[in-house]
Amino acid sequence: MNIEEAVKTYQTYYCLDCGVCxxxxxxxxxxxxxxxxxxxxxxxxxxxxxxxKDPELWSCLTCSRxxxxxxxxxxxxxxxxxxxEEATRRGTKPVYSHHGMLQTIMELQTRGIHQKKTEWAxxxxxxxxxGDTFFFVGCMPYFDVIFRDLGVDSLTxxxxxxxxxxxxxxxxxxxxxxxxxGHDMLWNGxxxxxxxxxxxxxxxxxxxxxxxxxxxxxxxxxxxxxxxxEFFGELxxxxxxxxDFVQDMIKQGALQxxxxxxxxxxxxxxxxxxxxKIYEGxxxxxxxxxxxxxxxxERNRENAVxxxxxxxxxxxxxxxxxxxxxxxEAKHTGAQTLVTACPKxxxxxxxxxxxxxxxxxxxxxxxxxxxxxD
Amino acid sequence: xxxxxxxxxxxxxxxxEVENVSGDAGNFRVKVRKKARFxxxxxxxxxxxxxxxxxxxxxxxxxxxxxxxxxIYKYFPQGIPSIYxxxxxxxxxxxxxxxxxxxxxxxxxKAVDFEQNDGEIQLHVGAIVVATGYDVFDPxxxxxxxxxxxxNVVTALEFERLLSASGPTAGHLDRPSDMALEKEIDDLEKxxxxxxxxxxxxxxxxxxxxxxxxxxxxxxxxxxxxxxxNWAASAERFGELEARLEPMRQKIGAAQPAKKLxxxxxxxxxDFRFNKFCSSYCCMHSVxxxxxxxxxxxxxxxxxxxxxLRAVGRGFEEYKLRGGKQANIKYVxxxxxxxxxxxxxxxxxxxxxxxxxxxxxxxFDMVVLATACVPTAxxxxxxxxxxxxxxxxxxxxxxxxxxxxxxxxxxxVCGCAQGPMDIPxxxxxxxxxxxxxxxxxxxxxxxxxxxxx
Numbered sequence: 001m002n003i004e005e006a007v008k009t010y011q012t013y014y015c016l017d018c019g020v021c022x023x024x025x026x027x028x029x030x031x032x033x034x035x036x037x038x039x040x041x042x043x044x045x046x047x048x049x050x051x052x053k054d055p056e057l058w059s060c061l062t063c064s065r066x067x068x069x070x071x072x073x074x075x076x077x078x079x080x081x082x083x084x085e086e087a088t089r090r091g092t093k094p095v096y097s098h099h100g101m102l103q104t105i106m107e108l109q110t111r112g113i114h115q116k117k118t119e120w121a122x123x124x125x126x127x128x129x130x131g132d133t134f135f136f137v138g139c140m141p142y143f144d145v146i147f148r149d150l151g152v153d154s155l156t157x158x159x160x161x162x163x164x165x166x167x168x169x170x171x172x173x174x175x176x177x178x179x180x181x182g183h184d185m186l187w188n189g190x191x192x193x194x195x196x197x198x199x200x201x202x203x204x205x206x207x208x209x210x211x212x213x214x215x216x217x218x219x220x221x222x223x224x225x226x227x228x229x230e231f232f233g234e235l236x237x238x239x240x241x242x243x244d245f246v247q248d249m250i251k252q253g254a255l256q257x258x259x260x261x262x263x264x265x266x267x268x269x270x271x272x273x274x275x276x277k278i279y280e281g282x283x284x285x286x287x288x289x290x291x292x293x294x295x296x297x298e299r300n301r302e303n304a305v306x307x308x309x310x311x312x313x314x315x316x317x318x319x320x321x322x323x324x325x326x327x328x329e330a331k332h333t334g335a336q337t338l339v340t341a342c343p344k345x346x347x348x349x350x351x352x353x354x355x356x357x358x359x360x361x362x363x364x365x366x367x368x369x370x371x372x373x374d
Numbered sequence: 375x376x377x378x379x380x381x382x383x384x385x386x387x388x389x390x391e392v393e394n395v396s397g398d399a400g401n402f403r404v405k406v407r408k409k410a411r412f413x414x415x416x417x418x419x420x421x422x423x424x425x426x427x428x429x430x431x432x433x434x435x436x437x438x439x440x441x442x443x444x445x446i447y448k449y450f451p452q453g454i455p456s457i458y459x460x461x462x463x464x465x466x467x468x469x470x471x472x473x474x475x476x477x478x479x480x481x482x483x484k485a486v487d488f489e490q491n492d493g494e495i496q497l498h499v500g501a502i503v504v505a506t507g508y509d510v511f512d513p514x515x516x517x518x519x520x521x522x523x524x525x526n527v528v529t530a531l532e533f534e535r536l537l538s539a540s541g542p543t544a545g546h547l548d549r550p551s552d553m554a555l556e557k558e559i560d561d562l563e564k565x566x567x568x569x570x571x572x573x574x575x576x577x578x579x580x581x582x583x584x585x586x587x588x589x590x591x592x593x594x595x596x597x598x599x600x601x602x603x604n605w606a607a608s609a610e611r612f613g614e615l616e617a618r619l620e621p622m623r624q625k626i627g628a629a630q631p632a633k634k635l636x637x638x639x640x641x642x643x644x645d646f647r648f649n650k651f652c653s654s655y656c657c658m659h660s661v662x663x664x665x666x667x668x669x670x671x672x673x674x675x676x677x678x679x680x681x682x683l684r685a686v687g688r689g690f691e692e693y694k695l696r697g698g699k700q701a702n703i704k705y706v707x708x709x710x711x712x713x714x715x716x717x718x719x720x721x722x723x724x725x726x727x728x729x730x731x732x733x734x735x736x737x738f739d740m741v742v743l744a745t746a747c748v749p750t751a752x753x754x755x756x757x758x759x760x761x762x763x764x765x766x767x768x769x770x771x772x773x774x775x776x777x778x779x780x781x782x783x784x785x786x787v788c789g790c791a792q793g794p795m796d797i798p799x800x801x802x803x804x805x806x807x808x809x810x811x812x813x814x815x816x817x818x819x820x821x822x823x824x825x826x827x
Contacts, residue, residue: 016644016709018681019726023711024518028726028733035731069518069711071645298714302517 003048006082012040014072021066021076026305027059030318034059036066036076043083052087058094058314062187063270063306084189094188094313098146102312103188105142109179110196117141121174124159125166128173134210135161135172136201136224138217139180143343150350154343160370161216161242167373168249173208181220183271186227187311198228205237212238214245216366218272218342225276241272243281243341246369250288257372259291264368265335266294267326267349268304269342282341282365289372295333297326307345308352323352330360337361339368379454387495388455395759399784400500400818408493412460412468413446417485420448420456424477424486432464434542438532440553441542445469446477446486451540460486500815501784503807504770506756508790511642511649511746518712519641519743525551526632526721526740527713529641530659533742537666545670547632549740551719555629559622562615569612576605584609632739633673636723637664638710639680643746643794651767655796656744657684661697663742668701675702677736679710679725687796713741747794760785769793778807784814 007013021036022028028035034056042051051057062077070076087093096103109115120141121127127135135158143154165172179201182194205213215221224239249255266286272278279301286294299305305326308319327349330338338360340346350362378384387406394405413424428444436450437443445464448456466474467488478486510531514522521527526549528536535541536548543553573584584605590596591606637660643653657680664676683705685694697703708725716722721741726733749768757764762780765771770787773779778786788803789795795803 014646016681017728018709019728020709020711023708023724023726023733025733032732035726037726037728038731071640071647071709073646303712 001082002086003043003046003051003083006079006086007043009082010075010079011072012074012079013044015040015044015074016072017041018071020069020071021074024065024069026063026065026322027061027318030321031056031059036060039083040074040076040079043079052083052090053092055092057083057087057092059316059318061270061306061308061310063310064274065270065303065305068274068302081187081189084187085191086189088189094311097309097312097315101146102139102142102184105139106180106182106185106197107193110193110200115176117178118174118176120155120159121162125162126171127162128171129175130208130210131171131173132209132211133165133170133172134205134208134213135165135174136181136205136213136215136217136220137174137178138215138220138343140217140343143347147347147350150347150354152343152347152350154346157216157343157364157366160366161214163370164242164246164249164255164366164373165214168245168254172214173210175204175208177204179204181217181223182227183219183223184311186223188313191231194227195231198231202228202232202235210237212240214240214242216242218269218276218278219344222271222276241276241278241281242366243278243285246285247281250285255369255373257285257288257369259289259372261289261291261293261368261372262337263293263295263333263335264290264337264339265297265330265333266300266365267297267307267330267338267340267345268301269340269345270304270306270310272341273304274302282339285365285369286339289368295335297329297333299329307340307342307348309348310344319348320352323349324356327353327356327358327360331358335360337363337368339363339365341365375452375454379456386455388453388457389459390495392756392759393494395502395761399782399814400821402497402499402502402784404497404499404502406495406497408495410462410490410492411457412462412465412486412488412490413458414485414487414490415455415457417483418457418481419483419485420458421482422448422458423480423482424458427476427480429474429476430464430466432461436535437542438529438535440532440535440550458485460488500818501786501811502760503804503811504756504760504762504780504785504787504791505789505804505807506750506753506791508747508794509750511748513641513743513745515648516641519638519710520713520715520721521743524713524715524721524741525549525554525719526715526738527743528740529743529745530637530656530663531745533663533740534659537663537670547635547667547671547674547740549629549632549719552626552629555622555626559619559626562619562622566612566615566619569608569615573605573609573612584612630739631671633671633675634737634739635664635667635674635676636710636721636736636738636741637676637678637744638713638723638741639678639683639744640709641743641745642748644681645746649746649748649767651794652684653744653747653794654684654686655747655794658687658690658693658796660742660744661685661694661703664703665693665697665701668703675704677704677706677723677738679706679708679723681707681709687798747790750791753791762787765793767793778803778810786810 060080064077066076137158140154140158179197182197186194221241308322309315346364390406390408393407397403424446425444428446430445431442433439434441434443445461446458463469466472536543539545588606588609596602642648660678667674685691707729708727710723710725712724714722720737722735722737724735762782763771770792771781772787772792780787786807788807789800
């Protein structure tokens with residue numbers, strides 16, 4: 001899609017030039033040269049070439065804070081995604097974080113390699129090779145290795161999902177052949193690789209005979225919900241977020257949770273919150289767990305801010321500043337634990353916290369649920 | 375308005391609702407339900423003794439729920455007809471089934487009638503003019519503005535009442551957070567006073583000090599004595615209240631009226647999420663409110679945040695400029711992105727100044743939201759009753775070339791019922807609608823007169 005088509009598709013000519021997007025953008029507050037309003041303006045003024053070479057294209061967090069508030073309803077993150085596609089085609093690319101290791105892993109997964117990434121699952125509980133329910137683990141096994149030095153322990157979260165599913169009498173399918181959902185490749189401007197990954201995943205899930213897919217990772221959930229149908233049409237699969245499932249279990253009395261987590265606060269991941277509109281489910285669960293000690297940060301739900309970086313690209317001192325501010329905001333609520341629901345938020349916020357002198361714990365909601373099971 | 379009330383040929387049916395409409399242009403039959411006021415309209419002189427003596431306070435909706443009024447009330451002082459009404463739900467006798475009737479006792483005109491029922495009136499009319507006005511958009515659905523969450527973010531209408539000499543603050547710009555604190559202090563002081571009296575009585579009766587009793591209970595020497603336990607609990611609560619009240623009193627003592635104001639334009643209008651249209655009058659009412667606030671207190675300064683200030687109309691642009699020159703008003707080009715709150719309960723406004731291309735934030739004492747003009751809640755129902763259409767924005771639809779005609783003959787629409795407009799335009803439309811209605815009524819009346827001869 002070239003710039004002209006992107007302008008038409010996302011109707012950016014409705015822009016009121018009001019500045020709400022730039023005023024809302026967490027990046028613009030730190031990096032004054034980045035302005036969503038000016039990017040839209042440049043695209044409208046037909047300054048295409050200049051715009052596509054602009055490194056600022058990769059500074060956007062695609063966190064959707066601007067889209068949430070845009071009075072002209074311009075979907076800036078999706079517009080940005082299209083611009084990135086075009087920019088990539090013309091040979092520009094972002095500054096990859098972690099030396100591009102994660103992008104390499106994602107690209108490798110399209111080349112017929114065999115992964116051995118579910119050994120842990122057999123130890124964690126009962127899993128199956130085929131069946132109704134597919135648990136889409138996502139990149140957690142890789143994160144577990146790559147970010148071990150941060151003390152993040154990503155696989156614990158996946159293990160806990162299996163433990164809780166087992167408690168509900170479900171033996172989910174997990175598969176060695178499952179690939180990355182493609183989220184990062186899509187937002188890195190590489191839709192061809194996204195498509196390959198997605199096709200492979202749909203194949204694996206269908207071959208397992210699954211009718212529903214459960215996600216713990218908000219990015220996987222949102223990508224399956226939103227982008228898979230956009231690229232491949234109706235999936236014929238039930239896409240479920242794990243917290244919706246947990247809430248049902250609590251309602252039916254199948255999951256008994258004790259309280260006593262101490263004071264907690266909650267950080268809305270952008271894919272789960274603003275993009276998938278899941279705000280209240282995690283909060284209901286937290287209110288049960290924290291028994292009156294759940295405190296909201298001032299910027300919550302639609303107003304929440306990003307964890308500082310996305311798509312494993314352009315992690316900068318600005319990202320750090322966003323993270324530090326967010327952690328301070330969490331601490332200000334009086335909480336001892338900052339709960340989040342996205343493996344990347346956990347990684348990014350932990351990374352910043354490790355270099356700070358702050359008495360705060362970061363925990364994934366799933367782990368918190370598993371710890372509170374009777 | 376008074377002229378309407380006094381006009382010999384205008385029959386005013388306030389506090390009434392249209393229930394059914396049949397017939398055609400020149401010959402409509404309208405059924406109107408006249409709601410029970412529990413006050414006889416023919417007898418009430420509007421003297422106000424009843425409201426003065428009424429013991430029940432309730433929320434004053436006219437004062438944007440910022441103040442309180444009695445259960446027997448007039449919606450606002452200048453309202454016509456000048457007749458009191460009992461708020462059935464709030465009234466001790468009607469709503470709560472208690473014994474009261476004080477209003478009836480003090481009314482010299484014997485106008486209070488607790489037995490009054492809704493009345494039904496049949497009208498035979500030639501034309502109908504719809505002038506149902508508008509509602510104010512509820513800004514609490516916009517999460518980034520924090521209305522309802524941040525105490526010192528108010529709507530323009532609330533601010534209007536704060537500015538009004540007959541409003542809840544007698545025209546002073548007291549901040550809602552301070553008003554809430556004052557109320558909390560009042561409530562706590564009431565409890566404090568009551569406990570103080572109780573403890574004093576106990577101390578006098580038993581010849582023991584409350585501190586001794588607390589020590590006794592703490593040491594376990596008062597093991598099973600329930601009275602002593604209660605006494606100690608009261609004493610503890612009393613101490614707690616004293617400790618809580620002191621810093622609150624200090625805080626309220628240091629409270630200042632608002633001096634630095636922000637006006638946020640286009641709240642709920644020119645916004646595809648809510649209403650696409652421009653509410654047209656809000657630019658001017660924000661300038662006006664900022665001017666009046668500055669007239670009231672010369673130290674008040676205001677920033678008006680807008681995409682463009684639409685001062686369209688005779689003298690409006692000049693008024694806007696005068697505000698900038700003489701009333702400490704700063705016009706900022708940039709729509710507000712979000713409002714947060716600092717520890718001193720001051721709203722902090724975040725925005726991009728689109729002229730300087732900078733993302734800025736500024737702290738204010740109070741923020742005023744210029745809320746959109748939206749169709750009244752009853753509009754769809756009335757449209758159905760009258761058999762007329764609504765436009766895509768939900769207002770009554772009119773013909774662009776016959777701007778007062780509704781989509782059915784003999785029915786006319788004027789003022790904000792057909793879309794946002796300011797007072798001069800509404801007044802002009804009202805006169806015009808009356809003239810158009812007369813065009814229908816006059817020949818119909820001649821026909822009727824000829825028929826009866």
